[in-house]
Amino acid sequence: MRRYLPSLGSFATFEVAAKHLSFTLAANELNVTPAAISQQIRGLEKALGVALFKRLHNALELTGDGQRILSAVVAGLDGLCDAIAEVRQQDSVETITVSGTTASMALWLTPFVERFQAAHPDVSFVLLASDENDRLRNFDDVDVSIICGNERCEVGETLYYMFAEVTEPMCSAGFLERFGPITAPEDLHRVELLDLHPMHWHSEAIGWFPLSWGDWFRAQGCPPPSRPYSIASNNYPLLVDAAIAGRGAVLGWHHLMRDHVSTGRLQPIFDAPLQIDRGYYAKVNAISADRPYVREFLEMILAESEAMPRIERLRSSG
Numbered sequence: 001m002r003r004y005l006p007s008l009g010s011f012a013t014f015e016v017a018a019k020h021l022s023f024t025l026a027a028n029e030l031n032v033t034p035a036a037i038s039q040q041i042r043g044l045e046k047a048l049g050v051a052l053f054k055r056l057h058n059a060l061e062l063t064g065d066g067q068r069i070l071s072a073v074v075a076g077l078d079g080l081c082d083a084i085a086e087v088r089q090q091d092s093v094e095t096i097t098v099s100g101t102t103a104s105m106a107l108w109l110t111p112f113v114e115r116f117q118a119a120h121p122d123v124s125f126v127l128l129a130s131d132e133n134d135r136l137r138n139f140d141d142v143d144v145s146i147i148c149g150n151e152r153c154e155v156g157e158t159l160y161y162m163f164a165e166v167t168e169p170m171c172s173a174g175f176l177e178r179f180g181p182i183t184a185p186e187d188l189h190r191v192e193l194l195d196l197h198p199m200h201w202h203s204e205a206i207g208w209f210p211l212s213w214g215d216w217f218r219a220q221g222c223p224p225p226s227r228p229y230s231i232a233s234n235n236y237p238l239l240v241d242a243a244i245a246g247r248g249a250v251l252g253w254h255h256l257m258r259d260h261v262s263t264g265r266l267q268p269i270f271d272a273p274l275q276i277d278r279g280y281y282a283k284v285n286a287i288s289a290d291r292p293y294v295r296e297f298l299e300m301i302l303a304e305s306e307a308m309p310r311i312e313r314l315r316s317s318g
Contacts, residue, residue, distance in 0.1 A: 006047040011073045013040045014052060018070045021060045094293045097126040099136035100146035101205055103236040104280075105129035107256040109146065112301050123293055131203040131234070143288035144298060149208055149278050158289065159281045160298070162305035163255055167211060168273040170252035170266045172244055182269050185222040192230035192248035199234040211276055213251060219274045240266075255280065255305075280305075 017026040023037040030037070045052050052066035062070060098109060105127050113125050128136050137145035148165065169188060176182065179191045193213060201210040217224040230248045233239055236256070243250040244265050252266060254273070260266040282301065288294045 006044050010040050010044040010047075012077065013037060014044055015070065015073050015077060017041060017053075017060070018062055018066065021062075023060070094120075094123045094291075095126060096123060096144070096294055096297055097128065097142050098144045098146065099128040099130075099139070099142045101131050101148075102129045103253075103256055104146045106237045107240065107259070109301075111259050112297075112304070116297055116300060120293065131200065131205050134205040134207070136205070137283055140285070140287065143285050143291070143294045145283040147281050147283055148206070149281075158284045158286060160284065160302055162280045162282055162302065164279050165211070165276040166254040166273045167216065167251045167276075168254075169216065169249050169269045170243065170257060170261070171249040171269055172246045172266055173264065175243075175246040175249065176267070176269065178246070185217060185220040185270070185272070188217075188249060188269075189225040189227075193225065194239045194242055194248040194250040195229035195232045196236060196239065196251070197232045197234040200236065203234070208278065211251070211274075216251060216272075216274050220272060 013026070013030065016029055017023055017037055020026050020029070023034045023041070027034040027037045041052065048065075048069070050065040050069075051063050052069060054061040054063055098105070098113075100109060106129065109127065113127070117123060117125070126141075128139075128142065130136055136142060137147060147159075175191075182188065182191065195213055196210075198210065200206065201208070213229070214224040231239065231242055239250050240252075240256070240260070242248060243252075244260065249269060250266075252261075252268065257266055261268070282298060284294075284298060
């Protein structure tokens, strides 16, 4: 049930008058006349049914009821000010929302987010990762979406090309030491291979033509191995973790493996990349396009994508 209270303004006036114990000084602070202060205090006392001040000759004193009301008013106004400050601070935090597949969020985007937040600690990110929900890129709250191909986009949507899809076999240095030398594609027939399960490629948010070990082997003029793969999973980050742990070789997508290769966690086995005729794009929400932080973040990932060195260069410099 809603409480009946006199106006908040009358309590604020009372607090100022009680602070100065003078209607004249309160009037000066609030830029009104002393008569207006006196009238507002009398109205408050009438509404409360108690006297708040003892009116002495050229002086004011708080009554006992006035002291109790003052304590409550101060606590209430302080609490209100604190709440307003918190709301304003919360509203002042810039949030950038990005969507994409699980692999693109975990393996490609995260380093960009970390570097951007290091330069802009007041910016927060919402990362929406899904291999199943293809509608994320169309949500009003999503500022930037990372997508593969442009065939499912509508005419008029703002897309920025980033890079082509390139992949090649990779493994950990420890794996290569244990099972090397591996100098020809046929040598991979005798080692453990990690493979993306067909469920990955049939996921709703992916749904593009599969790229498999068989494609890479055939591109090298070599038949794929006939034995089962050591580990198959529809979760690409899981396969990457297994490769880093030395449990097998994995097809490494250049944009997803860039950070792992540059830090030495993984390395290409051959200088034999396979490039597919499809590219990756950043889709930008028209509502968000003019927001300064969104624009700066987009420019950062586009600049680094355009200047992204090939994996071979990363390998030779690592």
